Amino acid sequence: MNESDVVRVLIADDERLVREGITALLALQPGVEVIGTAENGRAAVRLAEQLAPDVVLMDIRMPGMDGVEAAGLLRGKTTVLMLTTFDEDDYLIRALRAGASGYLLKDVPAAQLAQAVRLAHAGVDQYSAAVSGRLAALVRGRGPAGSIELTDRETDVLRLVARGAANREIARVLHLSEGTVKNHVSNILSRLGVRDRTQAAIYAYEQGLL
Structure with a gap:
């Protein structure tokens, strides 16, 4: 696989074990490379400006600056894919209105997560099955x-x-x-x-x- 085919990913999550776990899982998947991690939205915005990732995997609830605010600041600069445990309507709508390119729940399998990252980078919005159902109910x-x-x-x-x-x-x-x-x-x-x-x-x- 050519280096240009690899999607460069930044992970933003306030839990260190989660950051390390996602990094380890994605390291086993083809076509994806984790280039950095951030403990909150503010750090994610700063690192995104420094590292220019193709995709940011962004948690919702984080101290200092949450994922929705960070997604809004990164809009138009990179692709933001929400990765969270929360599937409440309010979070979903706020994230999409902030410019997120999808909304995944953290129970997503590693291979599916890697594929979602690749597709989001290609311009295809990504949603967990449960989130798709909630979105259909909303509309x-x-x-x-x-x-x-x-x-x-x-x-x-x-x-x-x-x-x-x-x-x-x-x-x-x-x-x-x-x-x-x-x-x-x-x-x-x-x-x-x-x-x-x-x-x-x-x-x-x-x-x-x-």
């Missing part, structure tokens, strides 16, 4: 009234996006071409100021559009 819920004006057609498209429909399904339901749906989705993401369909779905949940 089926209701929230407060909306605050950003979308056209009626954009709202229809957003509702279907939030329910997990692909562009082809949306086109069929709304009797539109796939190209038109793609344009609507792009406009929606831009107007909402979110980076992907998952964050758009969270917005739809929070604004009571479902």
Whole structure:
């Protein structure tokens, strides 16, 4: 494997044994290299600026600066993948809104964790199975009234996006071409100021559009 194919990882967790354990587990997996560890969010941000990791595995609850705040500070600079024991709705939504590229629970097997790191680096958001279920439940819920004006057609498209429909399904339901749906989705993401369909779905949940 070429050196350029190896994903360079920084681990942020306030428990030393956890940091060392994850480091040891990932050392056995191909295509992943742990280049540093941090005991809290502030240290993670500092080390990320120094070491330029491809992916930061970030815990949620840490002293000094938690993982959500650190993820927000690292947004646009590197890929942040949350790795935590907490699967509460509030943490999940806050982390994704801060720009995290996924949310994994610490019971994930080592091989699956390494694969999630590789896929996150490639631009594919990653979620533990339990978290995916919670996220699906969230986007089926209701929230407060909306605050950003979308056209009626954009709202229809957003509702279907939030329910997990692909562009082809949306086109069929709304009797539109796939190209038109793609344009609507792009406009929606831009107007909402979110980076992907998952964050758009969270917005739809929070604004009571479902």
